[in-house]
Amino acid sequence: MKVTTWCFGLLAVALIATPAKAASLLAYEGFDYADGTDIGLGAGADTGTGWSADWARNSSNGVENSLRAVVGSLGYQDTDGRVLATSGGYGLVDWNGLLPDNADAAGSGSNKNAQWFRNLDLSATGATNMGELVGPGNSYYQSFIAERRGVLDPVVVDTNGDMIADTTVNAPNGYSRNAHYTLVNGNRFGEAVQIGGVGVKKDAWTLRAKNSAAEDQVSDVRFSYNQQFVVVKVTPGVLDVNDPNFVPDLVEVWFNPLLSSEGAAGAPDLVKYVLDNDVAPYDVAQTGVALAAGNFSGNRSGSVMAFDEIRVGLNWGSVTPYVGQVVPEPASLALLGLCGLGLAGARRRS
Numbered sequence: 001m002k003v004t005t006w007c008f009g010l011l012a013v014a015l016i017a018t019p020a021k022a023a024s025l026l027a028y029e030g031f032d033y034a035d036g037t038d039i040g041l042g043a044g045a046d047t048g049t050g051w052s053a054d055w056a057r058n059s060s061n062g063v064e065n066s067l068r069a070v071v072g073s074l075g076y077q078d079t080d081g082r083v084l085a086t087s088g089g090y091g092l093v094d095w096n097g098l099l100p101d102n103a104d105a106a107g108s109g110s111n112k113n114a115q116w117f118r119n120l121d122l123s124a125t126g127a128t129n130m131g132e133l134v135g136p137g138n139s140y141y142q143s144f145i146a147e148r149r150g151v152l153d154p155v156v157v158d159t160n161g162d163m164i165a166d167t168t169v170n171a172p173n174g175y176s177r178n179a180h181y182t183l184v185n186g187n188r189f190g191e192a193v194q195i196g197g198v199g200v201k202k203d204a205w206t207l208r209a210k211n212s213a214a215e216d217q218v219s220d221v222r223f224s225y226n227q228q229f230v231v232v233k234v235t236p237g238v239l240d241v242n243d244p245n246f247v248p249d250l251v252e253v254w255f256n257p258l259l260s261s262e263g264a265a266g267a268p269d270l271v272k273y274v275l276d277n278d279v280a281p282y283d284v285a286q287t288g289v290a291l292a293a294g295n296f297s298g299n300r301s302g303s304v305m306a307f308d309e310i311r312v313g314l315n316w317g318s319v320t321p322y323v324g325q326v327v328p329e330p331a332s333l334a335l336l337g338l339c340g341l342g343l344a345g346a347r348r349r350s
Contacts, residue, residue, distance in 0.1 A: 024318035026050050026140075027120050029310040032088030033069035039091060040067035040116050047088065050312065051118050051288075058115035058290070065097035066114035067291070074145040074308035076229035082259040082322040084229060090145075090308035093293040113295045114303075117184050119288035120312060129185060129285040131236035131249070134314070139235040142289070143319035145308040147227035148179050148197060178294020179223075179303035181230070183251075185285040192284045193251055193274060194292075195230065197223050197303070205230075207253055207270040214278035217270045221255050227306075228255045231319060233268070239281040248273040248281040262316040 027050025033039060039046060039055055041064050046054040055067060073086040095114040120130070127133035134140050156165040180196025191210065198208040198216070203224050207217040221228065231254040237247040251272050257265035276282040289310060293303035311319040 024314040025311060025321075026122075026314065026318075027310075027312040029091075029118070030073070030087040031069055031091045031308055035069060035071035035089065037069040038065050038067075039069055041065075046118075048118075048310075050121055052121040052123070053119055055116050055118045058117060061113045061115040063095075063097045063099075063112060063114070066094055066293070067116045068092055068094070068097075070306070074147070074227065074306060076145055076256070076309075078256070078258045078260075078322075080258055080260065080264075082324075084145075084259060084309065085321040085323055085325075086309055090306055091291070093291045093303075093305045093307060095293045095295050095302035095304070113178060114293040115290060116292075117182075117288055117290035120286075122287075129287050130234065130312075131283065131285050134236060136236050136238045139233050140312070140314055141231065141233050141316055141319045142183075142310070142312045143229065143231045144181055144310045145227065145229050145306075146181060146196065147306045148224045149304055149306060178292060179305045180292050181307070182290035182292060183232075183234070183284060183286045184288050184290045185283075186287060191290070192282070192286060193234075195232065195253060196292075196305070205253075205255060205270075207251065207272050209251070209272060209274040209278075210276050210282050212277045215272070215275075217272045219253075219255065219269050221269065229257075229309075230255055231257055231265070231316070233262075233316075234284060234286065236284065237273075237281070239283055241281065246281075248275055249284045250274070251284070257320075259320040259322045265316075 027048070029048035029051070031039075032047045040057055040062050044054050068091070069089050070092050071089045073088055074090045075086055076084040093114050093116065095112070122128065122130075122133060125133050130140050156168050158165050159167045178197065178199070180194045180198050182191050182195075183193040184190050185192045193210075194208045196205065198206050199213060202218060203222055205219045205221045205223050205228065207219075233252040235250040237249045238245045239248065240246060251274060252268035253270040254265055255269050274282050274284055289312070291305065291307050293305045296302040313319045
């Protein structure tokens, strides 16, 4: 009886001290590279955990230094004062690399987008994609920090008050095209779900399915020059329309939520069922993530996006770790193991 009481007491303490994120984080990229590293077309050996390979560009979409490391991690603190755990620097996706963003890429012969993707390593699970891993009706999560920046367009303004535009200045480009975080399938750049600036002529964070503008979900959160910590929840559905339990894949998005729990974060800012052109169900079947920044077009400068702290996990806590969370030490886990042995011995003696 003493062994049982002691063990249940120890188990209770351990459960209280163990966050939900334990053993649930599948992949992480903190961009822990030397400042200025050409991540995309550099020497390889990319950092992070849970990925099957280095960052790769989609076909020829990505010039030198169009995915590069910048010193100093992007950060986030929620309104309750919790600070997101971060490491390393951040990644800058700049469509034109180190060249000016208002000109065509030198020697490219055409205007190229910067499109970089990285695949998840699910080999140990036996699954080929995240939907297959968690199954219909269950959910998985991902998070990232992002900001669209460095984009200026020439604008003619009135400087002397005569109501006649007379001077050209550079002003922020509010047109939020082709700059986004992407849930990809097919081990390349299959764009299942896009989150960011995706073609709508409105400066707002937007959720789009299968690169189709049909039923875009547009938030009231400004997109350009407005850093956000974004949490994404994906719930695979039952996609057979003849099944009585039919339901499409569901994507929910939060901007700058509370870190402590999904319940504390409240309702998502954007919600969308994933359909092909808003008609037929579409299997997200996520195999990786992608980062994109659109090219120079006409008189509009190309896109520049900063990304950091990319996480994919099986619950809210795995993708929202914050400074000061208590993680059980190995010694505590060992005590729980001894507890189990003690209970087994007690049962044998009874």
